[in-house]
Amino acid sequence: MAPGTSSLGWLAAATVCVALVVTGCGGGSSSSAPATAGSTDPQTAENSQSANGDAEGGSNEKAGGETEGGTQTERGGGIAEKKNPPVEEPEGPSENGVTKEQEEKVPTAKIILTVPHGLRTDNTCKGKNVSPEISWTDVPPGTKELVIFAVSVEPVSEKLFFNWAMARVDPSVTSVKEGEVPEGAVLGRNGDGTNGWSLCPKKSGPESYIFTVYAIEQSLSPEEGFDPLGFRVKAGKASEEIGFAGVEFSG
Amino acid sequence: MRSKMTRVILAGVLALVAMGSVFSASAGAAPQWKFNGTALTGTEDIVGAAISSSLTIPGMTTTCEHFLYNMKIENAAGTGKGSITELPLFECHTASGKCTVEAIGAKKLPWPTHLTTISSNQYLIVEGVEVGILYGGAECALSEVEILVKGTAGGLISNETETATFNSSTFTTTGTKLKVGATAIEWNGVFPTEGFEWHREQALSVG
Numbered sequence: 001m002a003p004g005t006s007s008l009g010w011l012a013a014a015t016v017c018v019a020l021v022v023t024g025c026g027g028g029s030s031s032s033a034p035a036t037a038g039s040t041d042p043q044t045a046e047n048s049q050s051a052n053g054d055a056e057g058g059s060n061e062k063a064g065g066e067t068e069g070g071t072q073t074e075r076g077g078g079i080a081e082k083k084n085p086p087v088e089e090p091e092g093p094s095e096n097g098v099t100k101e102q103e104e105k106v107p108t109a110k111i112i113l114t115v116p117h118g119l120r121t122d123n124t125c126k127g128k129n130v131s132p133e134i135s136w137t138d139v140p141p142g143t144k145e146l147v148i149f150a151v152s153v154e155p156v157s158e159k160l161f162f163n164w165a166m167a168r169v170d171p172s173v174t175s176v177k178e179g180e181v182p183e184g185a186v187l188g189r190n191g192d193g194t195n196g197w198s199l200c201p202k203k204s205g206p207e208s209y210i211f212t213v214y215a216i217e218q219s220l221s222p223e224e225g226f227d228p229l230g231f232r233v234k235a236g237k238a239s240e241e242i243g244f245a246g247v248e249f250s251g
Numbered sequence: 252m253r254s255k256m257t258r259v260i261l262a263g264v265l266a267l268v269a270m271g272s273v274f275s276a277s278a279g280a281a282p283q284w285k286f287n288g289t290a291l292t293g294t295e296d297i298v299g300a301a302i303s304s305s306l307t308i309p310g311m312t313t314t315c316e317h318f319l320y321n322m323k324i325e326n327a328a329g330t331g332k333g334s335i336t337e338l339p340l341f342e343c344h345t346a347s348g349k350c351t352v353e354a355i356g357a358k359k360l361p362w363p364t365h366l367t368t369i370s371s372n373q374y375l376i377v378e379g380v381e382v383g384i385l386y387g388g389a390e391c392a393l394s395e396v397e398i399l400v401k402g403t404a405g406g407l408i409s410n411e412t413e414t415a416t417f418n419s420s421t422f423t424t425t426g427t428k429l430k431v432g433a434t435a436i437e438w439n440g441v442f443p444t445e446g447f448e449w450h451r452e453q454a455l456s457v458g
Binding site for chain 1: 308309310311315316317319339340341342343347349352353354355356357358383384385389390391392393395396397398399431432433434
């Protein structure tokens with residue numbers, strides 16, 4: 001969608017006209033609109049009619065034409081009072097969807113990544129503190145290597161906390177078993193300052209973690225103990241597709 | 252003898268067909284869009300703004316202050332159908348404060364819709380949902396990747412309040428899901444329905 005272009009005309013008409021409908025001013029049929037609950041306020045009616053006059057013509061013409069001669073009543077057998085609140089007219093432009101330019105700069109979550117058993121106590125420092133099993137499908141052809149990250153949704157000490165960073169994973173690999181490091185892969189430094197997996201929930205309630213697998217189109221070949229924060233940016237620029245999985249640990 | 256047996260079999264088959272049509276008529280009368288109690292003929296545009304709407308990727312909820320929509324509806328082959336044609340979103344933000352919404356928008360519109368009845372309740376099914384989201388923020392775990400929310404959404408229609416409500420319960424009942432990859436996404440929303448063109452101010456119901 002390109003709401004910034006196609007929607008604005010519609011939006012201008014829609015917000016004004018829906019407001020008119022709700023306030024009971026009858027939209028394009030202001031001269032012949034049936035009286036409804038909201039239309040008794042002459043000020044509102046006057047403002048709405050003025051706004052209606054300024055609104056784009058397409059929809060109003062249709063509605064106005066339809067209501068001439070009381071066809072609404074004929075069709076419906078009576079006018080029902082609407083129950084829903086008025087539509088607020090949003091201020092400012094609508095959100096832009098992700099543009100082609102943005103799509104070219106960042107990878108898109110298309111690879112199907114799963115954490116089949118979720119996170120268990122053994123995956124935390126209350127247990128063995130080993131990485132969970134993960135698996136993925138739909139790695140695009142031409143991928144040179146895979147990079148895997150696990151990040152806490154909640155930052156720790158105002159910083160993004162990496163629970164896991166693993167690079168140089170062969171693109172033919174489609175899963176990593178619990179606690180496993182595939183042959184040839186290297187581990188980055190986690191938030192606790194060690195290489196490999198670490199997860200120590202900071203609170204008793206549920207916490208969420210984001211797993212990503214990046215399909216790198218050129219070999220970046222980082223060394224063991226690489227800095228995941230900077231490397232994630234590089235990985236993002238060197239890949240068009242990633243896998244995404246959100247997992248909650250409840251303790 | 253053979254012809255008598257054939258007649259008996261034929262009569263049995265006809266009886267079964269007749270019974271089947273009776274049962275299917277009573278159990279599966281397809282829901283239709285109605286204005287002031289009369290089945291819609293032709294098409295109508297439904298326009299509205301969500302009373303509330305939020306999308307939760309595990310650990311992070313995204314809310315849009317204004318969530319407008321335009322749905323074209325009709326009754327085709329005895330069943331309420333339609334398509335969501337526009338979905339402008341305004342002032343979207345996350346609850347975390349660490350992630351900003353750099354871009355968000357519906358993709359691949361129109362999304363086809365249809366009505367269905369489950370356990371005497373009417374549901375609106377929206378197929379082909381696809382929303383692209385780009386988060387930003389140095390401390391955001393989801394930043395710098397385009398998240399694609401895809402799937403089918405099922406919402407409960409209330410004729411009393413003229414709304415469609417989407418939540419985990421309605422998704423479960425309708426067997427629908429929204430996902431990012433294989434991760435289930437929670438979507439909560441209450442959407443009023445409002446005839447915009449030919450049936451303005453008429454009560455919209457499904458039945």
